[in-house]
Amino acid sequence: MTDNIATGSPASGTPSPTDGYVGDPAVRAEWDNRYADRQQLWSGQPNGALVAEVAGLTPGRVLDVGCGEGADAVWLARGGWDVTALEVSGVALERAAGHARDAGVTVRWVHAALTEAALPPASFDLVSAQYPALLRTPHAAAERALLAAVAPGGVLLLVHHAGMDNQQAHDSGFDPADYVWPSMVAALLSDDWEVEVDEQRPRVAPDGGAGAHHTDDLVLRARRLR
Numbered sequence: 001m002t003d004n005i006a007t008g009s010p011a012s013g014t015p016s017p018t019d020g021y022v023g024d025p026a027v028r029a030e031w032d033n034r035y036a037d038r039q040q041l042w043s044g045q046p047n048g049a050l051v052a053e054v055a056g057l058t059p060g061r062v063l064d065v066g067c068g069e070g071a072d073a074v075w076l077a078r079g080g081w082d083v084t085a086l087e088v089s090g091v092a093l094e095r096a097a098g099h100a101r102d103a104g105v106t107v108r109w110v111h112a113a114l115t116e117a118a119l120p121p122a123s124f125d126l127v128s129a130q131y132p133a134l135l136r137t138p139h140a141a142a143e144r145a146l147l148a149a150v151a152p153g154g155v156l157l158l159v160h161h162a163g164m165d166n167q168q169a170h171d172s173g174f175d176p177a178d179y180v181w182p183s184m185v186a187a188l189l190s191d192d193w194e195v196e197v198d199e200q201r202p203r204v205a206p207d208g209g210a211g212a213h214h215t216d217d218l219v220l221r222a223r224r225l226r
Contacts, residue, residue: 020111021088021090021111021112022111022112022113022116022117022118023088023112023113023115023116024113027088027113027135028088028089028090031088031089031091031092032089032090032091034089035069035089035091035092035095036091040069040095041068041069041092042068042069042071043071044069044071044099045071046071046072046074046075046076047071047072047130047131047159048203048204049130049157049159049201049203049204049217049219050072050075050128050130050157050159051075051204052204053157053197053219053221054076054079054126054128054157057125057126057155058125059076059079059080059081059082060081060082060124060125060126060154061081061082061084061123061124061125061126061151062076062081062082062083062084062124062125062126062127062128063084063085063086063119063124063126063127063128063149064076064083064084064085064086064128064130065086065114065127065128065129065130065132065134065146066086066087066088066114066129066130066131066132066133066134067085067086067087067092067093067096067109068087068089068092068096069092069095069096069099070085070092070095070096070097070099070100070107071099072085072128072130073085073096073100073107074096074099074100074103074105074107076128077100077103077105077106077107078103078105081126083105083106083107083108084107084108084110084119084124085107085108085109085110086110086112086114086117086119087109087110087111088111088112088113090111093109093111096109097109114132114134114142114145114146115137115141115142115145117145119145119149121148121149122148122149122150122151122152122224123149123151124149124150124151124154125151125153125154125155126150126154126155126156126157127146127149127150127154127155127156127157128157129146129156129157129158129159130159131159131160131161132158132160132180133179134146134179134180135178135179135180136177136178136179136180136184140180140184140188142180143180143184143185143188144188146158146185147185147188147189147193147224150224151224152224152225152226153223153224153225154223154224155196155221155222155223155224156185156220156221156222156223156224157219157220157221158182158185158219158220158221159182159217159218159219159220160181160182160217160218161203161216161217161218162200162203162215162216162217162218163216164176164181181218182198182218182219182220183218185220186198186220186222189222191225192224192225192226193222193223193224193225194222194223194225195220195221195222196221196222196223197219197220197221198219198220198221198222199218199219200216200217200218200219201216201217201219202215202216202217203215203216203217
């Protein structure tokens with residue numbers, strides 16, 4: 001990871017969320033507003049599916065896609081992973097950086113949308129996307145960006161809320177058809193990939209935080225063979 005794609009120096013672990021954002025300003029504003037509405041949006045604990053699936057992996061370089069307030073990134077860094085954490089919300093990144101400082105760990109922060117970030121291709125031993133809000137495009141840009149980031153021998157771990165992908169559009173404006181779901185990523189896997197897990201399972205949810213009402217996860221774990 002080159003320092004010029006991160007919003008802050010890896011040594012300091014402190015992002016400058018107002019500088020260098022790469023992505024749609026409207027998406028950034030939407031998520032900044034969502035985080036600003038509450039002092040803490042998520043539980044502050046790592047996601048259960050991540051903890052379960054990473055248990056047997058040797059720590060290496062990991063990309064945390066949609067890192068939010070940084071609970072997964074901090075947990076991974078404590079476990080010996082070299083963490084790069086990507087997020088569109090500057091408000092969330094400020095909180096995440098504060099949690100990392102409090103924990104005494106170093107994380108590289110990237111203030112960008114996944115499809116716009118200048119990430120080094122095929123360089124992460126683990127790409128973790130926990131309940132990401134990735135917008136669909138005609139050319140499957142987000143799905144392909146997830147796959148492209150994984151190094152040969154590395155793992156893609158994509159976890160989402162079960163049942164959301166086939167819901168009808170909400171009056172609030174949320175339409176599941178606008179977003180990327182695990183089945184869409186699985187459909188792009190070639191013979192260069194081995195699917196290790198593709199299932200629905202009961203969610204091990206941290207107490208509190210938005211999304212705590214969801215009871216089941218869709219878990220896709222795939223290893224890049226070459």
